[in-house]
Amino acid sequence: MNDALVQVREVHKVYHRGSERIDVLDGLSLEVPEGEFLALMGPSGSGKTTLLNLIGGLDTPSAGEIVVGRSSLGTLSSASLASWRAGHVGFIFQFYNLLPVLSAEANVELPLLLTRLGRSDRRQRVATALEIVGLSDRAKHYPRQLSGGQEQRVGIARALVTDPTLLLCDEPTGDLDRVSAEEILDLLEELSREHGKTIIMVTHDPAAAARASRVLHLDKGRLSRESGT
DSSP states (O other), rough: OOOOOEEEEEEEEEEEEETTTEEEEEEEEEEEEEOOEEEOOOTTTSSHHHHHHTTSSOOOOOOEEEEETEGGGGSHHHHHHHHHHHHHHEOOOOOOOOOOOOHHHHHHGGGGSSSSHHHHHHHHHHHHHHHHOOOOOTTTGGGGGSHHHHHHHHHHHHHOOOOOOOEEEEEETSSHHHHHHHHHHEEEHHHOOOOOOOEEEOOOOOHHHSSSSSEEEETTTEEEEEOOO
């Protein structure tokens, strides 16, 4: 039995711009074991974010198969894929994507509004997620009252609140100063090591990538080399 949580099998992704064909991913295969912290590096246009979006079910491959856990994403309907994504994937973005009119705890609660959890259960999950990221004392604060690093911690709490199988991070430290970035990377390492979360992180920053347990490099839609710690 294959114990990889994520299996990417001979995946191609093609876009067409007028008469021009753009091969973003070219027969890429990848396995990510459960609990691994994987960093994806490569130049702009190499397919890193495209691969992340495919694994998260935000996009579909032109050919090939993506399996996460026991789910082959290509076999799911749009509604089933949305439901799967809500229950199994937490997304962490470079620019936080917090709603400025909502408090930290209300931003964190947003993914739970798509579930059948009652209000009391939602509040408990929100409190737990904010505690994990060290922001219990900022629950009532609005984004404008938080630092960039704190905003990203709220974003991570929002990604964690559904207890997802997989965390997908797209340049999570790209908009932060070095001190705040190191704090976020400390948190991601803790989530992998102590909470067993499987994390795939796209980054341009070698210092960020060095925190991962494995680093893969993409170039022209192919995995070119690999390093690990």
